[in-house]
Amino acid sequence: MLLLLFLLILPSSVPSSFYGMALQRHGNRVSCINTCQQTKAAGGGLVVRCSGLRLIKVPVGLSNHTIRLFLNKNLLRSLPASAFSDLFLLEELDLSQNQLSSLEAGCFSQVASSLRYLDLSSNQLTTLDPVVFTGLQVQANLTNNPWHCDCSMQMAVPRLDLDRSSVEKVLCQTSDLPNLGAVGLPLVLLVEDWDLCESVRRTTDVVTLVTMFLWFLMLMFYLIYYIRHNEVFARRHLDYLKFLESRDPFRPR
Known part of the structure; x- marks a missing residue:
């Protein structure tokens, strides 16, 4: 009787703002489904928060009404090409404080027309691939990454459709010109005043x-x-x- 009473009371004690904590195991990988908290935005749409859940990949089944998605403070290492499929209304994406070291081409392609703010700060990114950012017109935070300033970066930066003020805060942690004082300089300054190639x-x-x-x-x-x-x-x-x-x-x- 106590067990039955507990099962009847438990659903009512879970906040309606949670999808739940359902986990599915695929081989050796655990994919998190419906683990994020959602609230309604003032102007319509949904704000989905998946912060600090130690996710190793982007949750599946996110609502296509999502306009703000917080995936910060997780364990994401890379973004596949289909990471944000069906999120055609997404305006803000926070991927800060993860372990991102690679971004596959096309990972932002399905949100390119709607995305306005992208936070990639505090990750493990070392280089910028213009193909990844094709079609994006966003204000991006690219700070606190171990950027390696080399010839490929010099050729990539002018082709990026990113907010210039964000790129100015991208500092070179390593460089092909370490003996000339390039380390620690903003990438934009290095690109404009130096010939890394x-x-x-x-x-x-x-x-x-x-x-x-x-x-x-x-x-x-x-x-x-x-x-x-x-x-x-x-x-x-x-x-x-x-x-x-x-x-x-x-x-x-």
């Missing part, structure tokens, strides 16, 4: 020259070896002919 071109030129020199050196050694080998072979052949002539009984003396 020059070192790559210089390195490529040096490698090309060294390769050509080694190839030429190997060719010279081969020619020298070939000539000497043939000289030895020819000398032995002449010596053998002389030996045969010396043993010819019909040779006039």
Whole structure:
């Protein structure tokens, strides 16, 4: 009777703002379904909060009425291309304080027309791929990531449709030019005042020259070896002919 009473009372004690805490296990992975808190936004739509749930991937089954989605303080490592499918009304996306190190091309494509604010701060991102941000017109927070400023980053930044003020706060934690004081500088400043691709071109030129020199050196050694080998072979052949002539009984003396 006590167990029955507990089961009858339990549903009424759970806040209606929760979808529930249903977990489904797929092999060795646990996918969280309906784990997020939702509230109605003042202007319509839903605000969905999935903060601090230690999620390893974006929850499935999110309402297509979601306009603000908080996935901060989780354990996300990457975003697949279909991460936000059907969220056509999404205006704000918070992915801060995760472990994101890679963003697959197309992960924001289905929210590109509606998304206005994107928070990717405090993750493990090191490079920007323009393909990932294709079509986005957002104010983005890209701070507190271990950005590596190199030639690819220099070529990527001008092609990004991100708010310039956010990119100005992206600091270079590592760089292809560490000895020239590039580490710690804003990426935009480094891109505008420095040529990060020059070192790559210089390195490529040096490698090309060294390769050509080694190839030429190997060719010279081969020619020298070939000539000497043939000289030895020819000398032995002449010596053998002389030996045969010396043993010819019909040779006039």
